Amino acid sequence: MRETERLVLTPVRATDAAVLFELHRDPGIAPWYALTPEEAAAWVDRQERGWREHGVGKWLAHDRVTGELIGRGGCSVTDIDGEQRVEVGWAVRERFQRRGYATEIGRAGIDFARDELGAVEVVAFTEVHNRASRAVMETLGMTYVRELRRPGLIAGSDAVHDDAPFALYTTGKLNVCA
Template sequence: MDTYLETERLALRRFTAEDADLLIELDSDPAVMRYLSGGDPTPPELVRERDLPSVLAVYEKWGGDLGLFAAHEKDGGAFIGWFCLRPERQGPPDEAELGYRLRKAAWGRGYATEGSRALLRKGFTELGVRMVWAATMSVNHGSRNVMEKLGMTFAHTLPTPDDMMMVEGSEHGGVRYEITKEQWERQ
């Protein structure tokens, strides 16, 4: 495994063209997809033809330093999900989105905080990132708690995208959290 980043318990690596089945399995769990699609799985053909090629293209654009990274437990090698640190498509390269999607079996074990903390450190100390933001649905208290543990602060509310209007809790909209390099350094 070509490791991109290691934490105490996790190894993060770049996805490869052979990883479609990992993403398909992750996105087929209704609990994982609850706040993304109302629990509907991502169709396998979309993962293969749209999502995975998009993930690989981001590595090309940013030299493999930014993007979506497969996360595995160091003890046993189990795939637990992914983490991302990446600029928006047309956004400034020094502002990056932090995100994660973990298998239900990995929930409640501190992995989201551990992996995200390592990506923040790498972004701020090695990759020239100035500000990191993350967004989730207002009702996704698990993700909001992770963002707060990372020292991110609430920035503003977000409207619910039209394609998510049928998701439970969508009437409450979303939230955006942010942290700057200076705020991170003061922690």
């Protein structure tokens, strides 16, 4: 568990599948991360395995005072160009967006990666048209590196495409081929 100024961050566990499914149905999150109940269960299993095997995974973010679920985020290990990288991400419920919660979760993730994992760099990526997440990355002091392609959304389409453009950011110099 970690705490920030306004949040309590607790590791995602397999028992959180129903909570994650409901969270991902929120109108502020569903357009980017809609999950079926089965996908939510698989996602939380991956997070729990990440905590167990790598000492890193996503958190559920609750308000420190009310206990209300704000969103989720934190770090995970992801593959970029064949190399394992520490990746930070966030998803915040619509009614809590534009209040700095995504930045607070992202900052906690970056701090965790550096302080607990000894990471010298952290990456983040989002679909190129997700201006809100890109703004959070820039607020966190991350630098745009390049576009990468992976399954995701393309502007103007609700369907997931196998080769969608993503904007890749880093906290440090990322040695990748363009």
